[in-house]
Amino acid sequence: MTHGQPAGSDADVARCPVDHVLPSSPSEQRPSDGKTGHAAAAPVRLLPPMSLNGLPRPSGRLPYFGDLFKFSLKSPVMDTVKMGRGLGPLFSRKILNRHVVVVANAELLGEICDEARYAKHLVPAVSMLRVGVGDGLFTAYDGEPNWQKAHNVLAPAFTQGAMRHYHDTMVELSTKFVQRWGTLADSGVAVDVTRDTTRLTLETIAVTGFGYSFSVLENEQEHPFVSAMMRTLRFARREAMHLPFTMGWFGRHAIAQQALDQQYLAREVDDVIARRLAEKDTSTDDLLGLMLNSVDPASGERLDDTNIRYQILTFLVAGHETTSGALSFALYFLAKNPEVFAKARMEVDAVWGSDPEVTPTYEQVAKLRYVRRVFDEALRLWPTAPGFARKSRVDQYLGGHPIKKNEWVIAVLPLIHRDPDVWENPEVFDPDRFLPENVRTRPAHAYKPWGIGDRACIGRQFAVHEALLVLGRIIQRFDLHDSFDYQLQLNEALTIKPIDFNLTLTRRV
Numbered sequence: 001m002t003h004g005q006p007a008g009s010d011a012d013v014a015r016c017p018v019d020h021v022l023p024s025s026p027s028e029q030r031p032s033d034g035k036t037g038h039a040a041a042a043p044v045r046l047l048p049p050m051s052l053n054g055l056p057r058p059s060g061r062l063p064y065f066g067d068l069f070k071f072s073l074k075s076p077v078m079d080t081v082k083m084g085r086g087l088g089p090l091f092s093r094k095i096l097n098r099h100v101v102v103v104a105n106a107e108l109l110g111e112i113c114d115e116a117r118y119a120k121h122l123v124p125a126v127s128m129l130r131v132g133v134g135d136g137l138f139t140a141y142d143g144e145p146n147w148q149k150a151h152n153v154l155a156p157a158f159t160q161g162a163m164r165h166y167h168d169t170m171v172e173l174s175t176k177f178v179q180r181w182g183t184l185a186d187s188g189v190a191v192d193v194t195r196d197t198t199r200l201t202l203e204t205i206a207v208t209g210f211g212y213s214f215s216v217l218e219n220e221q222e223h224p225f226v227s228a229m230m231r232t233l234r235f236a237r238r239e240a241m242h243l244p245f246t247m248g249w250f251g252r253h254a255i256a257q258q259a260l261d262q263q264y265l266a267r268e269v270d271d272v273i274a275r276r277l278a279e280k281d282t283s284t285d286d287l288l289g290l291m292l293n294s295v296d297p298a299s300g301e302r303l304d305d306t307n308i309r310y311q312i313l314t315f316l317v318a319g320h321e322t323t324s325g326a327l328s329f330a331l332y333f334l335a336k337n338p339e340v341f342a343k344a345r346m347e348v349d350a351v352w353g354s355d356p357e358v359t360p361t362y363e364q365v366a367k368l369r370y371v372r373r374v375f376d377e378a379l380r381l382w383p384t385a386p387g388f389a390r391k392s393r394v395d396q397y398l399g400g401h402p403i404k405k406n407e408w409v410i411a412v413l414p415l416i417h418r419d420p421d422v423w424e425n426p427e428v429f430d431p432d433r434f435l436p437e438n439v440r441t442r443p444a445h446a447y448k449p450w451g452i453g454d455r456a457c458i459g460r461q462f463a464v465h466e467a468l469l470v471l472g473r474i475i476q477r478f479d480l481h482d483s484f485d486y487q488l489q490l491n492e493a494l495t496i497k498p499i500d501f502n503l504t505l506t507r508r509v
């Protein structure tokens with residue numbers, strides 16, 4: 001494991017040791033017995049006579065069903081988290097005939113970060129999404145040609161310069177957001193935090209990325225695009241569980257609905273593209289402009305029309321689901337920890353001033369160092385993209401267990417981010433864990449809410465800028481009241497978010 005590199009730093013590409021790689025040929029596996037005259041070379045490790053069942057596993061596993069009944073369709077990730085407590089850094093989970101190795105601590109996460117030994121893998125719930133988003137950035141298989149092409153074409157949209165360009169739009173949309181919350185505060189009506197942050201982040205990626213407004217900040221009704229998107233995510237998750245879900249009337253109805261949703265989403269996106277083409281706009285100022293008007297510098301090729309549609313859908317989902325959850329968790333912790341809130345407000349006042357009518361500049365957003373720590377710590381306890389999978393490139397060992405080439409393992413971040421060997425009192429919310437001096441002393445792979453390597457989150461800077469801006473504006477304007485003594489409940493749909501989280505607000509005095 002690489003120590004000394006700041007956890008959560010931009011240098012996310014893994015540098016892990018390769019000393020656990022299995023010898024490749026059987027002869028190499030033969031240990032020296034001391035009688036053959038061969039010199040006893042470096043110790044050679046044999047595959048131990050154990051199957052994956054040799055891994056710790058939850059109690060009460062049933063023949064055929066495995067751990068199926070320990071899972072709810074609504075919460076497969078959090079059920080894995082519950083199941084994993086006490087099972088150690090590596091354990092096995094089995095649903096019907098699908099056996100998965102779960103990585104649950106920072107040290108082993110460090111190993112699977114090694115790009116030479118492991119690659120991105122799509123878990124079934126993600127690969128199911130390929131019906132709608134094909135080889136878009138998030139769902140492209142490792143090594144699929146369109147991934148590199150699209151990554152090269154879209155990278156300019158995520159530079160500091162690009163963030164500066166999005167800033168004014170983000171300010172404008174966040175103004176609408178806090179104005180609406182102001183109206184609710186004045187009338188004493190509670191806000192539904194997650195619902196509202198979801199609307200804001202969807203509108204933000206749609207307008208900044210594609211110049212398209214869903215008008216969700218003005219409307220109380222859920223936009224049909226959002227309903228179709230959410231049904232698609234839920235459908236993929238159910239399909240991935242391999243349940244006899246596709247049988248009977250309910251199954252047929254869900255499949256028919258899914259087909260309709262796919263057609264609708266594709267039509268809407270094609271409409272966004274057609275409008276831009278009709279404008280004869282050749283700029284490359286946003287994601288759509290880059291995809292329509294620029295080429296991959298390496299191949300000289302532009303993205304094909306189908307891939308552009310896949311990328312738009314990908315960004316509409318990936319660009320809002322996770323950020324809204326992260327904002328909601330941060331607000332949850334701010335509401336539950338008045339002393340943290342008071343420090344955050346002191347910082348906002350010091351950097352931006354206390355007059356909410358004066359909007360922050362681009363530079364002032366990144367200066368909210370304490371609010372950033374609140375955000376980072378919220379993502380530690382509740383990483384809104386709660387896991388990712390890695391496929392082994394070779395036969396090798398992981399934590400002493402044999403992993404075959406092409407076998408995949410899954411990293412469960414809520415467990416890894418609570419690794420007691422790394423985090424003192426891991427369940428306690430403490431933003432100061434992210435003070436630079438504390439970050440420096442942690443192993444590099446202790447904290448990975450943005451994923452790893454080349455396939456790490458391309459939208460990280462975008463999410464952080466948007467989140468700090470919105471949190472700062474809320475903190476500057478409102479006092480948060482946890483009037484309903486909210487007990488955290490999670491909604492899982494590929495990402496995790498608080499659900500039914502209501503706060504009452506008052507304007508600050």
Ligand code: HEM
Pocket residue numbers: 120137138139151205314315318319320322323326383384385387388389448449450451452454455456457458459460462463
């Ligand atoms: C708090 C907010 C966010 C979190 C926690 C987050 C987390 C992640 C993680 C963990 C991955 C890697 C998944 C894997 O390895 O399977 C990822 C990938 C990705 N994210 Fe984010 N994300 C966030 C916001 C965003 C935003 C705002 C955008 C777009 C504007 C975005 C676009 C993407 C894309 C396109 C990928 C796929 C990258 C690739 O494979 O090339 N994300 N994100």
